[in-house]
Amino acid sequence: MELTQLSLEGLVANAFDEHRDERGSFTRIRDGAEFASHGLHPDFPQSSVSWTPKRGTLRGLHYQVPPHEEAKLVTCLRGSIWDVAVDLRRESATFCRWHAERLDGASLRSLYVPEGFAHGFLTLSDEVLVLYQISSAHEPGSARGVRWNDPAFMIDWPTPPAIISARDQSFEDFRPEIRSAR
16 A cells, blocks of 8 residues: 655545455555554544446535544545545645546545545546545535535536536535635
């Protein structure tokens, strides 16, 4: 396992070590002790899976407000995604900046998204399966979002989304001086 700090403070790429033999492969995607030694959440008490059948589907950009902020370890198990994280932490040197990574079922790579970041992805293929390991339980009353095309971030998506939920389209413009109430 190789943890690499990315361009945004606290955002980390996790490259896996794959062990192959005549049976196939075995890959460790998280090691709590190694995560803790790098200052990352060592425990993820909640795991979720999203399945998206169609290419061009956008999910996000979502986050939770305090005291229910979430760190996430995002791994694409099948298909391919353009995974995006936006730093919404006012005190951060990378506030309002974004980073994107292509994740896919063959890359043996995941993205660690710390608390205070909005997260989302655009599917680059059909039949996408994404595993989220999450540091705290989802709290619906603390769920918020920012719009995928918000001018405050100017995210460079590889293609325009073809499918977006009504909720994800409804987020108001992000104002750095005020966090969205949605």
